[in-house]
Amino acid sequence: MLRKKREPQPYWNPYIVGFGIGLLIILSFFVTGRGLGAVGAFNGILATLVHAIAPEYALANPVYSGYVAGVDHPLKDWVVIEIAGVCLGGLLSGIVSGRFKFEVIKGPRISNLSRLVLAFSGGLLMAFAAKFTRGCTSGLALSGGSVLSPGAWLFMISVFIGGYAIAFLMRKAWN
Amino acid sequence: MELAAPLQFNYQVPEGILLLFALLTGIVFGMFLEKAGFGNARKLVQQFYFSDMSMFKVLFSAIVTAMIGIYWLGYLGVLDITQIYINGTYLWPQIVGGILFGFGFVICGLCPGTSCVAVFTGKLDGLAVFAGMFVGLFLYGETEPFLRKAINYSAMGDVSLYELFNMNYGVLTFIITIVALGAFWLAGRVEQRYGNSLS
Numbered sequence: 001m002l003r004k005k006r007e008p009q010p011y012w013n014p015y016i017v018g019f020g021i022g023l024l025i026i027l028s029f030f031v032t033g034r035g036l037g038a039v040g041a042f043n044g045i046l047a048t049l050v051h052a053i054a055p056e057y058a059l060a061n062p063v064y065s066g067y068v069a070g071v072d073h074p075l076k077d078w079v080v081i082e083i084a085g086v087c088l089g090g091l092l093s094g095i096v097s098g099r100f101k102f103e104v105i106k107g108p109r110i111s112n113l114s115r116l117v118l119a120f121s122g123g124l125l126m127a128f129a130a131k132f133t134r135g136c137t138s139g140l141a142l143s144g145g146s147v148l149s150p151g152a153w154l155f156m157i158s159v160f161i162g163g164y165a166i167a168f169l170m171r172k173a174w175n
Numbered sequence: 176m177e178l179a180a181p182l183q184f185n186y187q188v189p190e191g192i193l194l195l196f197a198l199l200t201g202i203v204f205g206m207f208l209e210k211a212g213f214g215n216a217r218k219l220v221q222q223f224y225f226s227d228m229s230m231f232k233v234l235f236s237a238i239v240t241a242m243i244g245i246y247w248l249g250y251l252g253v254l255d256i257t258q259i260y261i262n263g264t265y266l267w268p269q270i271v272g273g274i275l276f277g278f279g280f281v282i283c284g285l286c287p288g289t290s291c292v293a294v295f296t297g298k299l300d301g302l303a304v305f306a307g308m309f310v311g312l313f314l315y316g317e318t319e320p321f322l323r324k325a326i327n328y329s330a331m332g333d334v335s336l337y338e339l340f341n342m343n344y345g346v347l348t349f350i351i352t353i354v355a356l357g358a359f360w361l362a363g364r365v366e367q368r369y370g371n372s373l374s
Contacts, residue, residue, distance in 0.1 A: 011210065011218075014229040014233045017236075018232060018237040019240050021233065021237035023244070029245055030248065032196070035260075046312050046316070081194050081197040083201060085200060089201060089205025092205075102297040105216045119307065121282055123290070123304035123305065123306065123311065124314070125276075125307075127287070129275035132272030133276060134262065135262060137289075143262070147242075148336040148347065149264060149335060150331070155269045156273070158272075162273065162278045163277035167223035170281050
């Protein structure tokens with residue numbers, strides 16, 4: 001008997017997802033006085049790694065010491081645990097929706113290797129830029145935008161300007 | 176009515192409960208991102224080719240929802256908005272950093288939050304984004320003394336937009352909501368014209 005290939009479930013309506021995330025942000029402000037975050041967790045994990053390899057070096061460095069100095073455990077942190085939840089939630093939803101699959105997502109006109117090199121380079125630039133902006137799409141745009149931080153709105157406008165400016169150059173990678 | 180929230184500042188909330196709340200919040204956030212299709216870099220970047228405006232729709236409908244909710248909780252005296260965290264504004268670092276972030280976003284196709292969803296749904300390009308992000312943050316950690324002046328340039332503190340423009344909070348919330356509704360309508364028109372959304 002042939003096993004029927006499972007089709008992925010359709011995506012949810014973006015406005016329903018947005019409304020849901022909006023409620024989640026309200027709840028987060030209600031409980032903790034802060035919104036959501038993402039890139040902060042990567043900072044915390046990196047500082048923990050550097051601290052594990054070279055403790056004195058990490059404590060002397062002004063960037064890493066902020067995450068590891070004088071804390072119980074650097075990974076016992078709100079945003080690190082929240083991002084662990086994002087990973088878990090993504091995994092569960094991916095399995096349930098039939099979208100969990102080992103693959104490289106890319107446009108049809110680019111090789112897997114080129115795509116991975118671009119993914120690495122873009123990730124590097126994005127994280128470096130997030131240090132200048134003090135946050136990413138979650139911690140600054142979503143959360144700061146909701147509480148009307150001028151910086152958050154400036155950031156969003158700038159991200160869209162940068163994205164549209166480079167989209168033409170990058171078209172071969174995606175379409 | 177007594178100001179009761181943020182709960183963390185006004186009640187003795189045990190750390191374990193807060194961390195459990197963090198985990199549950201994250202799980203729901205991750206599920207929403209996955210359900211929107213944001214584990215898929217190619218779907219996300221279609222925003223920048225006008226064929227699938229999901230990223231814009233999710234981002235702004237979440238912000239408008241949260242903005243209205245937080246405003247009303249504050250107005251009704253349930254949430255003390257003087258206690259909530261407002262991201263600091265650094266004019267030029269956030270403009271220049273935002274443009275570079277936009278470049279990085281379209282080059283790699285994911286943002287830090289959605290990269291987690293990509294990795295945990297098996298997308299190998301997400302793993303490469305993870306690796307790049309750690310290297311980027313490490314480079315920053317090593318060069319911070321040279322960048323410190325630049326990243327703190329034009330700091331404006333923790334002001335809000337309505338304080339900056341000397342406006343009424345409710346009026347600004349209303350104006351942004353109306354503008355967003357117009358933008359949602361426009362996004363729909365753009366998709367009708369250029370739409371080719373990936374399923």
